[in-house]
Amino acid sequence: MRPLIASIRLEHFRHNYELARRQHGGRALAVVKANAYGHGAVRCAQAVADIADGYAVACLEEALQLREAGLTLPILLLEGVFEPAELAEVERHGLWLVVQSQQQLDMLLASQPAKPYRVWLKMDSGMHRAGFFPQDYAAAYQRLAESGKVDGIVKMTHFARADEPALSATAQQMETFDAACAGLPGEISVANSAAIMVHERTRRDWGRPGIMLYGATPLPAGYEQGAALKPVMRLTSRVFGVRELAAGEPVGYGATFVTERPTRVGLIACGYADGYPRLASTGSPVAIDGVRSRIIGRVSMDMITVDLTDLPAAGIGSEVELWGDSVHVNEVAAQAGTIAYELLCNVKRAHFVYC
Known part of the structure; x- marks a missing residue:
């Protein structure tokens, strides 16, 4: 699945x-x-x-x-x-x-x-x-x-x-x-x-x-009043493909990202049809096996490409947190020019697990 x-x-x-x-x-x-x-x-x-x-x-x-x-x-x-x-x-x-x-x-x-x-x-x-x-x-x-x-x-x-x-x-x-x-x-x-x-x-x-x-604060960055809140949703996927690219190679639709160095690209199962915002493309934070990295290239309908270059142990099967504990949903919302409310309300096609 x-x-x-x-x-x-x-x-x-x-x-x-x-x-x-x-x-x-x-x-x-x-x-x-x-x-x-x-x-x-x-x-x-x-x-x-x-x-x-x-x-x-x-x-x-x-x-x-x-x-x-x-x-x-x-x-x-x-x-x-x-x-x-x-x-x-x-x-x-x-x-x-x-x-x-x-x-x-x-x-x-x-x-x-x-x-x-x-x-x-x-x-x-x-x-x-x-x-x-x-x-x-x-x-x-x-x-x-x-x-x-x-x-x-x-x-x-x-x-x-x-x-x-x-x-x-x-x-x-x-x-x-x-x-x-x-x-x-x-x-x-x-x-x-x-x-x-x-x-x-x-x-x-x-x-x-x-x-x-x-668990999301409505306040602007810099206000500490939301520090005691705990994020309720943790949205995760896994790497299911890895590609090695040389410097100067484009990634994804529109070639909006071009590698500046030899780059390991991870492919994960999530996209804007799942509710992840398309505008949160290159630079949006993710956590791969608990280590923060970033999206590179455009978010597409079903897939996202992430940067594995500095994570030599990451590969097929690695967990990718899109938001939750290591990556706050407010960070992703800010990258997409929207608010956490919209991101949380839009999640679909995910398997919901209550714990």
Whole structure:
């Protein structure tokens, strides 16, 4: 079988959740949307079922997957519902839902639930993607509170630039949020991973850690707050071909890399069809039998070429870590001009091994 393995270390996931919850204080929803950022939502949710305060997913179908697996903790729908018919499923499965638009508010108010909903009412405090504007927030809150159809309202917002700690944007959003919520009772949830890590003022009743649960930091290079996180996914393959080239020889599509010296080239089973980013070509780090090296040439659909020149013991069968313990996923993402979230979510065709 093709030797591309995504090892998912569930103990690392538990460690990261406990760390996030402790840093935040109060309670924390484990964000397992998008199939737990590519790690397997059911297995990750099960791994913290005895310690988590609940889960957060994007949509109803993701929540139902967890319920069908027997998970009973609270589940929050971060995008809310898209059609009135979904509210029956929300009620049937005891889900919590975000209300972030007038359309969603009207759907909820027009429904006839047998028992009240638990609603998280979202404010647009400056991201300008979703949520009620600050000047409209109190009115939406009052309509919900007076409807008799909710048994609690959690006030929430989302930060646009919490992963840029040097900027004042998060503090400004927090001030806007607090001012608009003045006098409105209920719990508060504002902190995502970056806010939990570096913005103490945002640590309220409910945290919503996401990327940090998977061992990747959302912060720029140089910030040490993510040092205690443990990478959950370790993506590895093996060398299945070796080629000896003289100096001046091209490698791969487009001849974008030309050898500057006699070079041993290793061929490994992974490519952009597996989710490895094509833009992370020559220079992207890998670890071969635990020793760091690099990709040379372009990443192709199914294969990658790596530099074995300074690794005389490496050859057919050598393990290649694409990211994990020796090579951090953030390094690969930076080489590709993207973020770790995208890389982790895109892994496919790998054999997933849970350990």
